[in-house]
Amino acid sequence: MKIYDDKHIKNVAFVGAHKSGKTTLAETMLFEAGLVKRRGSVENKNTVADYHEIEHERETSIFATPLHTEWRNYKINILDTPGLDDFIGEIASTMRVADSIVTVINAQHGVEVGTEIIWNYVDRFSKPTLFVINQIDSPNADFDESFKSIIDLVGRNAVKIQYPIIDRGAQCIIDVLKMKMYKFGPEGGRPEKHEIPSDQIDLANKLHNELVEKAAENDEDLMELYFDKGFLNEDEMREGIKKGMLNHEMFPVFCISALNDMGSGRLMGFIDNVAPSAADLKPEQSVEGASIECKADAPTSLFIFKTLYEPNLGQISFFKVKSGEIKQNDKLENSRNQEVEILNQLYIMDGKNREPVEKLTAGDIGATLKLKYTETNDTLREKDSNITIKPILYPEPRISKCINAEDKNDEEKLNEALKKLHSQDPTIIIKYSKELKQQILSCQGELHLATIDWTLKNQYGIKATFTQPRIAYRETIQRSATTSYKHKKQSGGSGQFGEVHLKIEPWFEGMPEPEGFNIRGKEEVELDWGGKLVFYNCIVGGVIDTRYLPSVLKGCLEVMEEGPLTGSYARDIRVMVFDGKMHSVDSNDISFKIAAAHAFKDAFLQAKPKLLEPINELNIKVPEELMGNVMTDLQSRRSIILGMDSDGKYQTIKAKTPLAEMYKYSTTLRSITQGRGSFSTKFANFDLVPNNVQEELIKKG
Known part of the structure; x- marks a missing residue:
């Protein structure tokens, strides 16, 4: 395969709502470039991007899938993403390594909630973005309303590059950058180029002039040129559009029918000629604060943005070459753990298809197999280069379930599978709750959970049960209470004796110190589960030796770890230990811990206990x-x-x-x-x- 330099590699993420046609567009672009002989379809379960069994079963994208195509001496790496926000982790990973975003809009619905959720990510990172209004030949398509919905989303910086002519059966597209009309046959494909019809020329000129003005706004030299000449040529317009996209202040809008292969070639041409490459973007800042230059002669650094586990291949690590170049059998250091990885194999991945390559250069996307010490979000770098690439920030989970294996013999197997699932999708969070005494799985939604269940059954052979987790309540008190407890035990030899008198009160930040006590010492315990226990030594006359007070505190804490009402953690209480008794022979730490625990529990139940x-x-x-x-x-x-x-x-x-x-x-x-x-x-x-x-x-x- 030809090796492309950083200026001829374009990394684009296809994003958009469910059923907007992203996978179909990717398939059509591969077909147009001659990389596949026949176009697959989602319905026929034979697209290059959606190749997982679960995607075939559900007829929707679940994983972000890297693909590539080559068009007019450019390499376009396409990252096809799911459209459902349950799989936002896949979208977040993709967004991190894309240089430009292609947002696909269904012409029947315009901008949908799913698009808006994704736009929040695009806007946050100011990624160069273009919009593609798809399915323009659908009977229910409304290009104008779809364009208005884009304006509502991004403002007046959305600008038409193309529009369809509906009254000609949506078989024609007017391009106001090239000022041509593309006429498509019934099967789509390569169009005929025509002059713009007379009944469309006024509108086309108006949109062309708007495009020229928008392009000129993004560069002072272009603006002066525009004022001098009164127009910009096509190359000058391309330059202005690219700068507008880089500034996140211009959003070109195209129209296509991906299903019927109308307009995809022109879109690829625009991606080649105008959409920014990695080399056009501002240098990324490393964790250490240094600039990471997207250049082949810079120190090599790779960012692992996705991990996948395939039954026959094992772990596949997808990476973007952030700087330098990587060759087969190169050794790189993991910045997180300083382990050295040998990249024995390098691939370009198109769905499940692997194409071996000997070298990849800055800006390109590739994959390797069976890394030993490396996970998603890791940086691989030249030794001593001191580069750590900033990690992907994933959204917080939205639902949680208690998970167990149906067969107790599968528990260890389940734990291993869950580790792999988290590695593959970091939005899946697994943790054992000591408080709830349950293993909790958290994810993005019920559909996300259903895919986890499917994967456990079909890929790992584990039947799991998902139940509602217990709620992590807290216990506290609403008034003060005073009590005492004497622990006395005699069973031959040394006995046990300890007597504790204490008062407890609700605690809140900034409250005054307790009155009526001779305070000898104070300890504030920040509880692991939130809140505080504030412990006062108010002992007078040495009735309890100071050496036993840590045991008194420990007894109180043990009760707070398993509250008297429901066994939940207790919080926000202060304790004043003011009296007691001890025995010169039988008193010891365990005696005072037991006495304090009983006294604290009795006082707690008298102090109007309340659940939080x-x-x-x-x-x-x-x-x-x-x-x-x-x-x-x-x-x-x-x-x-x-x-x-x-x-x-x-x-x-x-x-x-x-x-x-x-x-x-x-x-x-x-x-x-x-x-x-x-x-x-x-x-x-x-x-x-x-x-x-x-x-x-x-x-x-």
Whole structure:
């Protein structure tokens, strides 16, 4: 295979909502370039990008898939992504290594919620972006409304490069950059080029002039040239458009029919000639603060942006060459653990197809097999080059489940499989909760969970059960209580004796010191589960030796680790130990720990104990007409509505909802909004549980 330099490599991510046609467009571009002899289709389960069995079964993309095509002496690396936000981790990984973004819009629906979620990532990283309005030949297509929805999303910096002529059966596309009309036959493919018809020339000229002005705005020299000449030629316009894309201030809009092969060749030509390459972007800053130059003669550094486990191949690591060049059998150091990896094999991947290469240069994307010490987000670099590439930041999980193997003999096998799943998709979080005594799997939604279940069954042969996790309640008190406890045990030889008198009170930040006590010492314990225990030594006259006070504190902490109401962690309490007794022979640490634990527990139950529940903050984005249904559902979940903001056709609702009421919220929201709603969630605080709920929880034990 030909080796391309950094200026002739274009890395583009295809993003967009579910069913917008990204995979079909990628397939058509490979066909147009002659890299596949026949175009596959999602329905026939034979596209290059969607090759996994689960993708065939569900007829949708689940994994981000690297592909490549070659067009007019350029190499275009295509990263085809899923359209459902349950798989946002795949999109985030892809976004990190793409140089330009191709956002595909379904002409029947315009910009959808899925597109908007993805746009938040694009906008955050200011990635150069162009829009492609697909399916323009559909009977329900509305190009103008779709374009308006793009304007609503990105503002007036969206500019038409093309538009379809509907009254000619959507078989013609007017290109206002080249000022030509492309006429397609019934089978699409290579079009005939024609002059723009007389009934379209005024509109085409108007759009051409708007495009010229937008292109000129992005460069002072071009603006002066435009003022001098009154026009820009095609090359000058290309230069201005590229600069506008690099500044994230110009978003070209194309129109195509990917299914019927209309316009894909022209789109590839624009990607070749105008879309920025890695070498055009500003140098990336390393973790150490140095610039990473996308040059072949710079020190070599690779960024691992994706890991995949294939049954027959094992671990596949996908990387982007950030600087320098990589050759087969090169040795590189992992910046995270300083382990040396040997890249025995280098590949260009097109779905499941591998093409061996001997070398890849700066800006290119490739893959290698069976790295021993390297995971997603790692940097491989020349030894002593001191380059660490900034990691991908993944979104927080939105749902959590308790996971167990149906067959207890499969537990170890399950743990190994879950490690691989996390390595493959870092948005899958696995942790064992000591508090809940459960293994918790967290992910992006019910569909994401269903794919995890499918993979465990079909790829690893493990049947898993997914159940609602226990809720991590907290226990606290609402008033003060004083008590004492004497621990006395005599069973031959040395006995056990310890007596403790203590008072407990609710603790809050900034409260005054306790009155009526002779405070001899104070210790603030920051609890691992949040909150504090503040412990005061108020012993007078040496009735309890100072050496036993750590055991008294330990006894209190042991009760707080398993609260008296439900066994949940207790928090935010202060304890004043003010009296007690000891025995010159029988007193010891264990005696005072036991006495303190009993005294603390008795006082706790007298101090109007109360359960606290975790509260999550929700941000929900829904179409305005469906807001009423969402609000009704939130109210049924004991939610407190914090506010609402208008955002074009959508409303953003902010609410606080108890975690106990969030179970299966992802599924419910998708159902009541027909898949058009989205949400994010994060822990906000603990709050008091209603009395009726507390009574039920205490009954359950």
